[in-house]
Amino acid sequence: MDYKDTLLMPKTEFPMRGNLPKREPEIQAKWEEMNIYQKVQDKTKGRPLFVLHDGPPYANGDLHMGHALNKTLKDFIVRYKSMTGYQAPYVPGWDTHGLPIEQALTNKGVKRKEMTIAEFRQLCAEYAYQQVDNQRTAFKRLGVRGDWENPYLTLKPEYEAQQIKVFGEMAKKGYIYKGLKPVYWSPSSESALAEAEIEYQDKRSASIYVAFEVKDGKGVLDNETKIIIWTTTPWTIPANLGISVHPELNYVVVNVENEKYLVAEALLEEVSEVLEWNSPQIVKTVVGKDLEYILAKHPFYDRDSLVMLGEHVTTDSGTGCVHTAPGHGEDDFLVGKKYGLDVLCPVDDKGVMTAEAPGFEGLFYDKANKPIYEKLEEVGALLKLSFITHSYPHDWRTKKPVIFRATAQWFASIDKFRPALLEAIKEVKWVPSWGETRLFNMVRDRGDWCISRQRAWGVPIPVFYAENGEPIITDETIEHVSELFREHGSNVWFEREVKDLLPADFTHPGSPNGKFTKENDIMDVWFDSGSSHQAVLFERDDLQRPADLYLEGSDQYRGWFNSSLTTAVAVTGKAPYKGVLSHGFALDGEGRKMSKSLGNVILPGKVINQLGADIIRLWVASVDYQADVRVSDAILKQVSEVYRKIRNTFRFLLGNLADFNPSSDKIAYEDLREVDQYMLVKLNDLIKHAHDAYENYEFSSIYHAVNNFCTLDLSSFYLDFAKDVLYIEAKDNFERRAMQTVLYDCLTALTKLLSPILPHTSDEVWAYIPGTAEESVQLTDMPEFSDLPNAIELKSKWGEFLKLRNDVLKALEEARNEKVIGKSLTAKITLFVNEKTKQLLDSISENMNQLFIVSGFEIAGSVEDAPEQALKLEHAAILVEKADGETCERCWVVTPDVGKVEEHPTLCPRCAAVVKESYHNA
Numbered sequence: 075m076d077y078k079d080t081l082l083m084p085k086t087e088f089p090m091r092g093n094l095p096k097r098e099p100e101i102q103a104k105w106e107e108m109n110i111y112q113k114v115q116d117k118t119k120g121r122p123l124f125v126l127h128d129g130p131p132y133a134n135g136d137l138h139m140g141h142a143l144n145k146t147l148k149d150f151i152v153r154y155k156s157m158t159g160y161q162a163p164y165v166p167g168w169d170t171h172g173l174p175i176e177q178a179l180t181n182k183g184v185k186r187k188e189m190t191i192a193e194f195r196q197l198c199a200e201y202a203y204q205q206v207d208n209q210r211t212a213f214k215r216l217g218v219r220g221d222w223e224n225p226y227l228t229l230k231p232e233y234e235a236q237q238i239k240v241f242g243e244m245a246k247k248g249y250i251y252k253g254l255k256p257v258y259w260s261p262s263s264e265s266a267l268a269e270a271e272i273e274y275q276d277k278r279s280a281s282i283y284v285a286f287e288v289k290d291g292k293g294v295l296d297n298e299t300k301i302i303i304w305t306t307t308p309w310t311i312p313a314n315l316g317i318s319v320h321p322e323l324n325y326v327v328v329n330v331e332n333e334k335y336l337v338a339e340a341l342l343e344e345v346s347e348v349l350e351w352n353s354p355q356i357v358k359t360v361v362g363k364d365l366e367y368i369l370a371k372h373p374f375y376d377r378d379s380l381v382m383l384g385e386h387v388t389t390d391s392g393t394g395c396v397h398t399a400p401g402h403g404e405d406d407f408l409v410g411k412k413y414g415l416d417v418l419c420p421v422d423d424k425g426v427m428t429a430e431a432p433g434f435e436g437l438f439y440d441k442a443n444k445p446i447y448e449k450l451e452e453v454g455a456l457l458k459l460s461f462i463t464h465s466y467p468h469d470w471r472t473k474k475p476v477i478f479r480a481t482a483q484w485f486a487s488i489d490k491f492r493p494a495l496l497e498a499i500k501e502v503k504w505v506p507s508w509g510e511t512r513l514f515n516m517v518r519d520r521g522d523w524c525i526s527r528q529r530a531w532g533v534p535i536p537v538f539y540a541e542n543g544e545p546i547i548t549d550e551t552i553e554h555v556s557e558l559f560r561e562h563g564s565n566v567w568f569e570r571e572v573k574d575l576l577p578a579d580f581t582h583p584g585s586p587n588g589k590f591t592k593e594n595d596i597m598d599v600w601f602d603s604g605s606s607h608q609a610v611l612f613e614r615d616d617l618q619r620p621a622d623l624y625l626e627g628s629d630q631y632r633g634w635f636n637s638s639l640t641t642a643v644a645v646t647g648k649a650p651y652k653g654v655l656s657h658g659f660a661l662d663g664e665g666r667k668m669s670k671s672l673g674n675v676i677l678p679g680k681v682i683n684q685l686g687a688d689i690i691r692l693w694v695a696s697v698d699y700q701a702d703v704r705v706s707d708a709i710l711k712q713v714s715e716v717y718r719k720i721r722n723t724f725r726f727l728l729g730n731l732a733d734f735n736p737s738s739d740k741i742a743y744e745d746l747r748e749v750d751q752y753m754l755v756k757l758n759d760l761i762k763h764a765h766d767a768y769e770n771y772e773f774s775s776i777y778h779a780v781n782n783f784c785t786l787d788l789s790s791f792y793l794d795f796a797k798d799v800l801y802i803e804a805k806d807n808f809e810r811r812a813m814q815t816v817l818y819d820c821l822t823a824l825t826k827l828l829s830p831i832l833p834h835t836s837d838e839v840w841a842y843i844p845g846t847a848e849e850s851v852q853l854t855d856m857p858e859f860s861d862l863p864n865a866i867e868l869k870s871k872w873g874e875f876l877k878l879r880n881d882v883l884k885a886l887e888e889a890r891n892e893k894v895i896g897k898s899l900t901a902k903i904t905l906f907v908n909e910k911t912k913q914l915l916d917s918i919s920e921n922m923n924q925l926f927i928v929s930g931f932e933i934a935g936s937v938e939d940a941p942e943q944a945l946k947l948e949h950a951a952i953l954v955e956k957a958d959g960e961t962c963e964r965c966w967v968v969t970p971d972v973g974k975v976e977e978h979p980t981l982c983p984r985c986a987a988v989v990k991e992s993y994h995n996a
Contacts (some may be wrong), residue, residue, distance in 0.1 A: 075961050075988075075993075077964040077980075077981070077985070077989070078212060079638075080807060080964065080989050080992065080993055081695075081802065081822050081964065082494065082727065082800065082801055082802075082803075082810075083729075083801055084627065084725075084728075084729025084730050084732070084800075085729055085732040086648070086725060086728040086729040086732060087743075087842065087934070088724065088725050088728045088729075088842045089602055089725075089837065089839070090721075090722070090725055092686060092687020092688070092717065092718075092721055093438040094685065094687065094688055094689065094834065094835075095682065095683055095684065095685070095686050095760065097686075097834070097838065098215075098217070098682075098686055098687055098688070098834045099215075100423075101834045101837055101838060102176055102214065102215070102217070104837075105219075105850075108112055108217065108849065108850070108882045109849060110852055111164075111219055111221060111222075111862065113196055113850075113852075114156050114219070114852055114853065115161065115163060115616075117853050118156050118160065118162070118789065119161060120161070121159055121160050121161040122159070122160055122161070123160065123161055123162075123163070123617075123618055123622075124155040124160040124161070124162045124622050124623075125150075125163065125611065125617050125618055125621040125622050126148055126151055126152055126155075126162070126164060126621065126623045126624075126625060126651075126835050127160075127165075127606065127610065127611060127617070127621035127623070127624055127651065128148065128164065128165060128166050128167045128220075129144075129167075129603070129624060129625070129626040129630060129634045130167040130168045130169035130170075130226070130228065130603050130606065130634075131144075131168060131209065132168075132169045132174065132203045133168040133169065133174070133205040133206050133209065134174045134175060134178060134202075134205050135205070136208070136212070136666070136677065136680070137209060137212045137677070137678050138485055138660070138675075138677065138680065138978070139660035139668070139677075139678060140627060140659060140660045141209075141212075141213075141674055141678065142216060142660075142678040142690055142694070143660050143699060143703065144625070144626065144627060144657065144695055145213055145217065146216060146220045146374065146653075146690065146691050147218075147460065147625060147657060147689075147694060147699060147771075148273075148625055148692040149164075149217065149218045149219060149220075149830070150166070150204065150694075150695070150768075150773055150830045150831060151535075151623065151625070151768075151771065152164045152219070152220075153219065153476060153512070153829060153830035153833065153852070153984045154768045154830045154856070156288060156531065156852075157826065157829065157830070157852075157854065157855050157856045158765075158768075158855065158856050159855075161653075163221065163227065163616045164218075164219065164221065164547060165220065165221050165224070165614065165617060165619060166210075166213065166218075166220045166221070166222065166225045166226075166618070167225055167226040167227065167606065167610065168205075168206050168209070168225065168226075168227050169203075169228055169599060169602065169603050170199075170202040170205075170206070170227050170228045170229040171198075171228055171229060171531055171532040171533065171596075171599050171602055172471075172529075172531065172532065172533075172599040173263055173265070173471050173529060173586060173925075174203055174471055174532060175198050175202055175205075176194075176529065177189035177471070178201060179194075179198060179201060184197060186530070189531050189570070190443070191568045192565050192568040192569045193775065194531075195530060195531055195565050195568065195855060196565065198530075198531040199229055199565075200827045201335065202227070202229055206225070206227065206947065207638060210222055210225070212678070212679060215679075215682055215687060216678065216682070216687050216690065216691070217688070217691065217833045217834055219833070219852070221616075223249075224607065224608045224824050226609065226611075226614075228533075228599075228602040228603060228606075229563075230563075231559055231560050231561065231562065231563040231564075231614060232560055232612070233513050233562045233606075233609040233613075234533050234559045234560075234608070234609075235556045235560035235609075236535070236556075236605065236609035236612070236613055237533055237560045237597070237601070237608070237609055238536050238555050238556040238559055239552065239608065240598070240601075240605045240608050240641050240644075240645055241535070241536060241552070241554050241601070241788055242536070242547065242549070242552030242556070242790060243552075243644070243645045243786065244641070244644045244645065244830060245547040245552070246547075246549065247490075247491075247540045247644065247645050248487075248490060249486055249487050249491065250484065250485070250487075250488050250525075251484070251485055251487060252483070252484050252485070252537075252545060252546070253482070253483065253485055254417055254480055254481065254482045254483075255407050255417075255480055255483070255485075256400075256401060256402055256403055256404055256406070256407050256419075256479060256480045257478070257479065257480075257481065257483055257524045258271070258272055258467060258476050258477075258478065258480040258524075259423075259425075259473065259476060259477050259478065259479035259481065259490060259799070260469040260471075260474065260476045261423070261425025261438075261439070261474070261476075261477065262469055262472040262474035263469055263471065263472055263529070264423045264424060264528060265527045265528040265749075266481065266483050266528065267469060267476060267524075267889060268523060268524055268525070268527060268598050268600055269520065269521075269632060270432075270467070270475075271469065271471070271598075271600075272467045272469070273463045273467075273468055273470040273472050273839040274466065274467060274468065275465070275468045275473070276463050276465060276466070276467065276476055276743060277463070277465075277466035277468075278461055278462070278463050278465075279306040279307070279459055279460070279461065279464060279466070280306065280308050280443050280444075280447060280455060280459060280460075281305075281306050281458075281461060281462045282303070282304070282305060282306075282308055282447050282450070282458065282459050282461045283302055283303070283304050283348065283349060283374075283393070283456075283457040283458040284302070284303050284304075284305070284311070284370065284373060284397070284450055284455050284456060284457065285301070285335065285454075285457055286300060286301045286302075286303060286317060286370040286372070286373060286455070287299075287301035287370060287371050287380055287455075288298050288301065288336075288368060288369070288370050289369045289370055289371045289378060290365060290369040290370075290507075291367065291368055291374075292361060292368050294364050294368060294392040295327065295336065295365070295368060295633045296327075296334060296362075296366060296654070298334070298337050299327055299334040299335070299336055300333065300334065301317055301335075301336045301370055301381070301395050302335050302337050302345065302395060302457065303392075303393060303395050303396065303397040304392035304393050304397075306462065306464065307396045307402070307443075307451075307477075308442075308443045308447045309421075309434075309439040309440065309442045309443050309446060310397070310399045310402045310403075311373065311397070311399075311428070311446055311450070312420055312427070312430075312431035312432075312433075312434060312446070313399035313400075313401050313402055313418045313419065313420055313421075313430075313431070314372060314379055314397055314398065314399050314747060315380065315398065315399065315400055315410060315415045315416065315418060316379055316380040316381065316382050316398040316400075316409070316410060316415060317364040317370060317379055317380070317381050317382070317395050317396065317397065317398060318381075318382050318383070318384035318386070318387050318395070318396040318398045318405075318406075318409050319338075319365050319381060319384070319387060319394065319395055319396070320338075320381060320383070320384065320385065320387035320388075320394065320413075321361075321362045321363040321366075321383040321385075322337070322361070322362060322363070322782075323338050323340065323361070323362045323387070323389065323394055323463070324338070324339040324340070324359055324360070324361060324362075325337065325338055325339060325359070325360050325362055325365065325394065326338075326342055326356045326358065326359050326360075326362070327356070327357050327358040327359075327360075327407075328342065328351075328353045328354035328355060328357065329354065329355040330349075330351045333632075334357065335394065336355075336365075336395065337393045337394055338389055338394020339394075340392060340394065341389055341391075341392065341393055341394050342354070342356075342387040344391075344407060344473055345393055348458055349457055349458055349618075351364065354804060355849065359606075359836055361647050362383060362720075363383050365383075366381060366382065366383050367381065368378065368380075368381040369381070373449075373450055373451070373453055374433075374449050374453050374455070375432070377557045380413060380415065381500055382397075382398065382409050382412070382413045383409075384396065384405065384409040386405040386408075386409070386753070391907055392953055393689045397774055398410060398419045399418070400415050400416070400480070401416065401418045401419030401420075401479065401480035402419065402477070402478045402479060402480070402520060404423075404478070405477050406646075412892060417480045418430060419479055419480040419481070419581065421439050421477065421479055423528065423750075425438055425440075425477065425679070426437045426438055427439060427442050430950070433445075433449065434446060434923060434935050434991050439477060440475070441914045441916075446861055447459055447842075456816070467957070469550050470813070475482060481524075483526045483595075484524070484525050484526035484535055484593075484595065485522040485523060485525065485526045486522060486525050486601075486640065486644070486713065487522050488517070488522050488525040488621070488640070489522065490520070490522055491643060491644060492517065492646060494643050495517045495618060495639060495640065495758065496514060496517060496518060496526075496644050498639060498642075498648060498649040499513055499514050499517065499639070499649070500514075501572050501648075501649060501652060502649050502652065502653060502654055503654070504652040504653070504654050504769075505653065505654070505655045505656075505771060506656070506700050509628075509631065509654055509656055512631050513635060513636065514630050515653075515666075516631060516636060516641070517636070517870075517908065522596070523598075523637075523640065523690070525597055525598045525601050525707070526595040526596070526597070526598070527595060527596050527597065527598055527599075528595055529596055530596070531596070531599045532553065532596030532597055532599060532602065532684040533564050533592065533596060533601075533602055534564055534567040534568070534592075534594075534595075534596055534597075535593045535595050535596065535597055535926055536551065536555040536556075536593075536666060537549060537592070537593040538568075538572065538575075538590050538591070538592055538593070539590065539591045539592070539593070540577065540582050540583075540584025540585040541582075541584060541585040541586065541587060541589050541590075542580075542584040542585075544584040545593075546582055546584075546590070547641070550577055550580070551576065551580070554576070554577040554605075555575065556577075556678070557651065558575065559635075560800045566652060567592070572590045572591060572592045573590070575592065575940070576590060576954070584813055600633060600636075600637040601637065601641070603634055603637065604634065604636075604637025604638045604640060605640045605641055606638065607619050607620070607621070607642045607646075608641070608642075608645065608652035611650065619642075619650060620642075620644070620648060620649060620650050620651055620652050621649065621650060621652070622651075622652050622653060623652070623653045623654070623655060624638070624650075624651040624653070624654050624655070624657070625654075625655045625657070626657075627654060627656065627657055627658070627659065628656045628657065628658055628659075630656065631656070635651075635656075636643065636655055638650045638651070642672075645714075650857075653722060655771055656700070657699040657700060657703075657929075658699060658700065658701045658702035658703055659702045659703075660702075660703055660704075660705055661702050661703065661704050661705070661716060662676070662705070663704050663705070663706025663707075663709055664704075664706060665702070666702060666705075676705055676706065676710075681710060681888060683718075684733060685835065686834070687711060687716060688717065688832045688834050688835050689710060689713055689714055690710075690972070691715065691832060691833075692713050692717050692777070692829055692831065692832060693705060693709065693710060693713045693745065694773070695773040695774060695776060695777040696713055696716070696777045697832045698774055699773070703712070716777075717780055717832075718834075719781065719784055719785060719789075720780065720781070720828070720832075720835075721782055721835065722822070722833075723788055723789065723793075723824070724824070724825070724839045726793060727817050727818075727820060727821040727824075728821065728842050730796075730800050730817055731814055731817055731818055731821065731843075732844075733805055733842055734811075734814045734817075734818060734844055735844060735845060736844060736845040737845060739806075739811050739814065739815070740811075740815045740818065740826055741808075741811055741812050743862065743863075744863070745812075746812050746816070746918070747812055747920055748868065748871075748872070748918070749792075749872065749920050749922065749925070750812045750813060750815070750816045751862070751864070751868055752868045752869070752871075752872040753792050753816045753820070754816060754819060754862065755862050755865045755868050755869060756783070756787050756869075757783075757816075757819060757820055757823055758859050758860065758862055759859075759869075760779055760780070760823070760827070760986065761823055761856075761857050761858070761859040762780060762859035763775070763779050764776050764780070764827045765859060767779070768830070773831070776827070776831065777831075780824065780827065780828060783824075784824075785925055788820065791876065792813075792816070792881070794927065795924050795925055795926075795927050796813050796925070798924045798965065799813055799924065800813060800814070802964070802965045802984070802985065802988065803988060804988045804992045805992065807988075818843075818844075821839075821843060822843060822846075822857070823857040825839045825843065825851055826851060826854055826855075826856055826857050827856065827857065829851045829852060829854075829987050833852065835848055835853055836851050837852065839851075843916050852976075859913070861871070861987040865991070871914065871917070874914055875914060875915075875918065878911065878914070878915075878949070878950060879925065879926065881945075881947055881950065881952060882905075882926050883950040884945070885903070885945040885954050886898050886901055886903070886954055888945065888954075889901065889954035890947065894954060894955070894956065895954060895955075895956055897966075898926075898927045898928055898962075899927065899928065899929050899956050899957075899967055899968060900929065900955040900956060900957055900959070900961075900968055901928045901929065901930070901955070901956065901957055902928060902929060902930025902931070902932070902954075902955050902956070903926060903928050903930065903932075903950075903952060903953065903954055903955075904931075904932045904934045904939075904944075904953040904955070905931075905932070905933050905937050905951070905952060905953075906932060906933075906934055906935050906937050906940035906944065906948055906951040906952075906953070907936070907937065907949065907950045907951075908934060908936065908937055908949055908950070910949070911949050911950055912933060915933060921959065923967070929967045929968040929969060930955075930958070930968075931955035932959045934953075937949070937950060937951050940953065941953060957969070958970055959971065959972060960972035960973065962980070962981050962982040962985055963980040963981060964967055964980075964981050964982075964989070965982065965984070965985050966986040967982055967984075969982050975987075975989070975990075978990075
């Protein structure tokens with residue numbers, strides 16, 4: 075007979091190759107058919123809620139690796155929580171308003187000026203819905219499980235209705251006001267911007283030192299003295315109304331070539347070097363507070379420039395005398411307001427100089443720099459012109475420079491509830507912990523939030539104006555507008571006349587003729603998304619406020635984390651989240667930002683088509699995501715190798731359980747051999763480690779622990795020697811069933827532990843595991859860890875044995891290289907050991923030949939007794955020799971006993987007995 079046919083070789087239809095790009099869509103189609111999201115919710119109904127609130131990505135463009143990182147991390151957490159005693163709904167959302175969508179339509183040739191605002195907004199909505207559909211398909215292809223058919227969108231009527239209520243509640247508490255003050259203004263967007271919409275890039279600017287001649291020195295300065303200011307924005311000189319000095323600084327009047335100049339004493343040396351002064355003579359020293367109310371002349375306009383005291387003045391750079399234009403800077407505005415200056419802003423919405431800047435009218439502000447410093451030179455006021463490259467604020471959408479410009483805007487007052495915001499931050503759990511300090515400092519230092527935008531595509535600011543110009547925001551109007559938006563959407567604001575937007579028979583003392591107008595500005599998109607705690611967590615029955623967790627990129631400390639906190643504390647007095655977790659950015663393999671110009675962009679869709687979504691997910695699990703992470707083809711190739719090892723482990727476990735029935739063949743833990751118990755202890759440690767890591771969001775720790783368990787504990791040890799039992803022994807042999815028990819527990823535990831990370835592969839494996847009742851591993855719970863008896867002793871004992879085994883394997887490898895033996899089964903090993911090691915070996919009842927995968931094993935004496943050719947170590951010496959005897963045709967063991975059973979002359983007695991029992995009796 076062919077003895078190969080008598081071996082119990084692995085049998086499974088589970089494919090060796092993942093072929094994920096083809097197989098994953100098939101698995102996802104099955105999930106779709108069974109409505110897996112709803113089945114998980116039904117199974118976990120009644121459990122405590124765990125709500126991870128999705129921060130809305132912007133509905134424009136293809137997904138990038140940052141999207142994949144973010145959504146996959148969220149999916150890990152939600153899947154894990156639903157398998158550990160929680161109901162964990164996941165409602166995805168999208169941010170759907172804002173300039174990029176307007177810009178995208180313009181780029182497509184839409185003529186905005188040739189249609190009504192309402193018509194243009196309808197096109198914006200249609201475009202947003204298309205983008206949502208595209209991105210939803212891509213997120214689902216990543217394997218992210220959620221309520222994809224019922225996402226939240228900031229453009230939906232019910233969302234907008236709740237946003238109006240947030241605005242109304244903040245207004246009711248006195249947190250909303252309209253004011254004229256300088257804000258970040260984007261000429262390229264023709265709109266005000268909030269701090270969250272600013273990014274810094276290098277810009278080349280003119281650097282000028284300008285002399286302002288004193289007109290009235292108030293007895294402190296001579297009238298011929300000149301005050302020197304420094305600025306990198308020459309275009310703001312036409313708006314100059316004053317000069318600020320610090321009240322506590324010392325200022326000096328210096329004589330340079332019969333001209334007197336005033337600068338801060340601490341900056342005299344620096345100014346002298348820049349202006350190339352030789353030995354300036356100090357003729358007078360004054361304290362800043364004595365300079366208050368001195369009048370200087372504007373360099374080229376017939377008006378005064380008032381000297382004022384300002385705490386914002388520093389000696390970090392410049393001259394210590396600060397050019398002050400109240401219409402173009404926050405500090406300038408505040409000090410000007412204190413001294414009763416006008417708010418002069420001679421620049422229009424497009425960034426063009428107005429008639430309030432005579433001589434420069436019609437010039438774009440940046441183009442006005444040159445004629446302005448030429449004018450200064452002409453009148454003898456320009457002391458120095460140079461150019462510097464410095465970090466300068468830019469519009470994060472258009473990537474163009476912004477300016478400070480005073481305009482009438484709507485603001486949310488931060489000052490009025492800043493203490494409550496700071497207190498709320500302290501009550502949140504921050505991961506990483508530095509997130510608390512970062513947001514705390516931002517809120518502590520931030521000014522009021524400019525929430526109005528001069529755009530078309532967004533939620534209108536629900537304010538009416540009386541005939542006398544008084545803004546109207548009442549409970550009645552807010553409730554009415556909210557209900558109108560809920561029923562018709564916010565487009566109704568632009569489709570109807572004002573009278574049709576107000577409550578019926580509405581009257582106001584400021585409108586004796588019953589006439590009203592409405593606000594045309596829309597809200598900052600951060601107000602949109604920042605209202606999601608009300609419009610989603612509060613609005614939906616399947617969620618709750620506060621959420622357990624917000625998880626976004628680290629840029630959201632100034633964005634969504636911030637705006638959500640602001641609106642939630644304003645409305646509810648509490649943070650909208652119990653915990654905040656942030657991640658870094660996805661960079662290329664060399665740590666560079668991905669960009670088309672560098673050609674280093676890696677797109678998730680392309681990776682999925684080539685390698686599969688589970689490879690991206692495994693990459694996410696492998697990285698330290700709290701810092702910036704790297705991804706490249708080489709990195710993904712390494713991750714694919716780890717995936718291959720994990721998949722091969724699954725396949726080996728499945729193959730050796732083909733004849734195993736867990737309901738009848740499992741052996742109780744206490745009846746197992748020690749080596750089997752040791753493996754279950756190691757598995758138990760892995761389960762506990764994974765639980766702790768999932769709870770602490772340390773996914774890379776799970777990645778490494780599972781990889782090590784599969785590679786070291788299973789492949790290199792247990793599965794390595796298990797083959798001699800699993801393949802060779804009779805089907806119902808006790809040792810074989812014992813090992814199958816361990817394999818089964820390892821298989822089911824690994825499949826569940828990896829289900830949040832590798833959902834496609836885990837579900838694929840689950841379908842092949844014998845005895846499983848659930849149709850998906852997603853409908854199970856995580857394996858439990860327990861205190862197994864003698865766990866510490868087993869780990870200590872078998873840990874020492876494994877060190878010795880590694881030494882033996884090393885000796886076998888050396889003997890193989892020296893041609894002493896071929897495969898390890900052709901070897902006999904003789905150990906010469908110290909007393910401690912001998913006691914260890916004597917305490918092990920398992921078959922040593924099997925554990926070492928050799929044909930002969932002997933303990934011959936102490937280390938000192940070892941012959942010269944033995945590999946000598948501190949605790950043992952190992953002699954490797956060729957084993958005596960013949961090779962068994964069935965198990966490949968070399969033994970003198972081959973042929974002793976007459977019926978099977980080429981088999982060892984063990985194999986002969988198995989064949990006789992299993993096949994002759996069949």
